Amino acid sequence: MATQPSAMDNLVSLCKRRGFIFQSSEIYGGINGFWDYGPLGADLKRNIKDAWWRDTVHRRDDMVGLDSSIIMHPRIWEASGHVQGFTDPMVDCRACKRRYKADQIKVLRPSGGEGLSFAFFEGDREPADRKIRKQAKADPSAYEVIDLSALDGKDFASVVGPDVDEPGTLTEPRSFNLMFRTQVGPVADESSVAYLRPETAQGIFAQFSNVLATSRQKIPFGIAQIGKAFRNEINPRNFTFRSREFEQMEVEFFVKPGTDEDWHRTWIAERLRWYESIGIAGDHLHQFEYPKSDLAHYASACVDITYDFPFGRQELEGIAARGDFDLSRHQEYSGKSMVYFDEETREKFIPHVVEPSAGVDRICLAVLCEAYAEEWVPKGEGAGGPRPAEPGAPVPEFYEPRTVLRFHPRVAPVKAAVFPLLKNRPELVEKAREIYRDLQRRHRVFWDQTGAIGRRYRRQDEAGTPFGITIDFETLENGTVTLRDRDSMAQERIPAAEVAARIDPAAG
RNA sequence: GCGGGCGUAGCUUAGUGGUAAAGCUCCAGCCUUCCAAGCUGGUCACGCGGGUUCGAUUCCCGCCGCCCGCUCCA
Numbered sequence: 130m131a132t133q134p135s136a137m138d139n140l141v142s143l144c145k146r147r148g149f150i151f152q153s154s155e156i157y158g159g160i161n162g163f164w165d166y167g168p169l170g171a172d173l174k175r176n177i178k179d180a181w182w183r184d185t186v187h188r189r190d191d192m193v194g195l196d197s198s199i200i201m202h203p204r205i206w207e208a209s210g211h212v213q214g215f216t217d218p219m220v221d222c223r224a225c226k227r228r229y230k231a232d233q234i235k236v237l238r239p240s241g242g243e244g245l246s247f248a249f250f251e252g253d254r255e256p257a258d259r260k261i262r263k264q265a266k267a268d269p270s271a272y273e274v275i276d277l278s279a280l281d282g283k284d285f286a287s288v289v290g291p292d293v294d295e296p297g298t299l300t301e302p303r304s305f306n307l308m309f310r311t312q313v314g315p316v317a318d319e320s321s322v323a324y325l326r327p328e329t330a331q332g333i334f335a336q337f338s339n340v341l342a343t344s345r346q347k348i349p350f351g352i353a354q355i356g357k358a359f360r361n362e363i364n365p366r367n368f369t370f371r372s373r374e375f376e377q378m379e380v381e382f383f384v385k386p387g388t389d390e391d392w393h394r395t396w397i398a399e400r401l402r403w404y405e406s407i408g409i410a411g412d413h414l415h416q417f418e419y420p421k422s423d424l425a426h427y428a429s430a431c432v433d434i435t436y437d438f439p440f441g442r443q444e445l446e447g448i449a450a451r452g453d454f455d456l457s458r459h460q461e462y463s464g465k466s467m468v469y470f471d472e473e474t475r476e477k478f479i480p481h482v483v484e485p486s487a488g489v490d491r492i493c494l495a496v497l498c499e500a501y502a503e504e505w506v507p508k509g510e511g512a513g514g515p516r517p518a519e520p521g522a523p524v525p526e527f528y529e530p531r532t533v534l535r536f537h538p539r540v541a542p543v544k545a546a547v548f549p550l551l552k553n554r555p556e557l558v559e560k561a562r563e564i565y566r567d568l569q570r571r572h573r574v575f576w577d578q579t580g581a582i583g584r585r586y587r588r589q590d591e592a593g594t595p596f597g598i599t600i601d602f603e604t605l606e607n608g609t610v611t612l613r614d615r616d617s618m619a620q621e622r623i624p625a626a627e628v629a630a631r632i633d634p635a636a637g
Numbered sequence: 638g639c640g641g642g643c644g645u646a647g648c649u650u651a652g653u654g655g656u657a658a659a660g661c662u663c664c665a666g667c668c669u670u671c672c673a674a675g676c677u678g679g680u681c682a683c684g685c686g687g688g689u690u691c692g693a694u695u696c697c698c699g700c701c702g703c704c705c706g707c708u709c710c711a
Contacts, residue, residue: 138704146648146662158684158701221639221707300639328711363638364708377711433710444710488711506672529673550670557670579664583672590672601670611671620671 136520137439140501141368143532147591149173149497150369162365162373164490169592172542172573174376174493178355180407180539181378181487191350192380193340197332199357200313200323208462209331209455211308211324220277221300222290229291231302236280236288237261237272245296246288248277260289278302309359309373325359330484332356333381334455337467348469348480349392351382355489367440369490376489383480385471386453389429392483393450397432400446400485404434407492408537409499413437417444427454434487436495445495446487453479500534500593506618514617534593535616538635544572545596545632546589552578561600564610564625568598571629572636590615596632600625 144150148167154160166174186192206212220229229250237257238246245265249257258269280288286297312321326332333340333352340352355378365371384392397416405411417433424431431449435442456467456479469480504515505528515531524530538544545568549561558578568574575594577585586597597613604610609622612631623631 135704141703142648152702155684155702159703161702358711360711362709366704366709371709371711375711379711447711486711491711508672531673548671553668554670581669581672581674583674585673586671587673597671599671603670613671618672 135439136501137368137498139503139532140439140497143501143534143591144170144497162362162371164369164372166493169542170493173496173536173540174489176540176542177407177492177496178376178378178489181403182353182355184403184406185378185380186353189351191346192353193344193346193350195333195336195340195352195354196356197329197336197354199326199359200311201326201332201335203323204462205331205335205459206308206324206327208458209334210458211327211331220302222293222298231277234277234291236275236277237269238275239265239267240271240273244287246280246284247272248288248291248299250291256291260294264289264294307360307362309361327360328358328486329354329356329377329379330381330455330486333379334459337381337383337456337459338465341469348471349382349384349388351380353378353380355379367438367443369494370438370440370443372490375491377486378489379484379486381455382483382485383469384483386478386481389450389452389481389483393430393432393448396483396485397434397448400434400448400487404445404492406537407496407540408535409436409495413499415442425451425454427452436491436498438495438498443491444488445491446485448483448485451482451484453481455482456480496536496540497534500536502533502535504531504533505529506531514619531587531590533590533615536593536595538595538632539637541593541595541636542573543575543589543592543594544568544636545598545628546575546577546585546594548582548585548597548599549578550582550599550601556605557600557602560604564598564600564628568629568632572632586613586618595635598628 147169149170151165151167152159153163153165182194186194203212220231220234222229233251234248235251235254236246236248237254244267247257247260254274261267261269261272285299285301288299289296290299308327309325311323311325313323314321333354337352340346344350356376357374358377359374362371362373365373380396382392382396401411401414401416404414413436415435415437417435419431419433429450429452431447433444434446434448436445459465460467460479467479468477470477503518503520505518505524506515507513508527508529518524518530536542547561547565547568549557551557561578565574565576575589575592577588579585582599589597593615595615597611597615599611599613601611603622604625608625610625610628612621612623612628613619614621
């Protein structure tokens, strides 16, 4: 049987139980790499996207939005490099379990043709030379260097892999095209091939000129877009973290050449602030700066914003300084000028770009991980607030467990729940209904009249609802209600008329 | 894709070559004046497809899915 369920297992289970995230196509056995957001998840995700759009587009003077199509002209993906870059033939080693990019592996083959061949990493043939002297008792200079891809299928039996000493462990190169192919129109031939976009960014670059001409923006300014993207990942993993269909929130921020570095720094700071504004603790956020050697040739810098997931420190967002690579390539492939004329300085240039590119589903998952807590709550009144549960330990006497999602109210799917203390007292239900209707005009609120009041509070704890509002007989007398705080579980009596004023600023 | 583990109600688990049990959840009702209380009743499952067998949830094979490693980088 399974070992001790991890925190991640418990979260996955809660997501299904409460309707945050379901496996796609579950009734047909599921489909690897695709996920559906249930009633609570749909609102959570929407709140995250809305918060991003408000903060990134509405509340700035230097940003405009765009919503480009998912399927675009296939030449876009030639210009962007995805047609080539996403087609990487890979080779597996059955013995050492390593995987290599076929174009990075070279082979030393005996000039005579007979005998073992030795594979090595391009630029580092020394280990292979050693093996030749030792295993084949031969002179490496009697061997010729060829590409791995130049070998026939039958030749692989005599190839010794880069990290092993025996031949025949390498598979033949297999091509993994990470773009989903489809066709446009009813005729399926090579001329109708199209791709589901593997990133939203190229839609922005392709419309740069139109946006510039219609938005009355001047550099520096940015174009923001939220939308689905698709990558046929070899191996989807870690719940929704690596999915084949996912949603991105991307900005292409166009700047004057030479100011790239400043803007890059500015955006990193801006984005870190934003993550904290939706409730992700600063000490779970990190920056990973790519070493120069790992950067794409056109990029001058790239920093990932990472989060400490239960399964490791992983990327939420990449912020790259991409120079003028994208616009230049589209200028080259489309034949249309991407040159910008700066009226103040009378300069002409192709704008450089800084690209903060975030994964919505990854942020959702981070928000869920950050919010998830298992606690011990003292039984009885006045015994104090909840305290964190010790994993694996039994619940102490006079305590009971609770599971709570401590969402920041900005992203919480439901902002408040309204409860009549007793459902069999029509006057309570009626008054509660009135308050519920009033709040519903401003926020997503939840109605629950079923079961004991404590049970209803706990239900909302698992949904991450920050506020509970209970209507009792005192409400009928003096108009006050109980406002219950999700995190501290503290209760407070306030006039019903003030409830909205308490929820609004928190949920902002 | 390769290697290892796993697949029984919504969740967590039990169990058997003769079609399945429990706790929690959920639904309905009663009761209840503020933190998963109580009582009554109810819904819901052997991932899919083959094979062996008189008979498969159980044994075998394939597929699908989930988890862990290799790999990946929104």
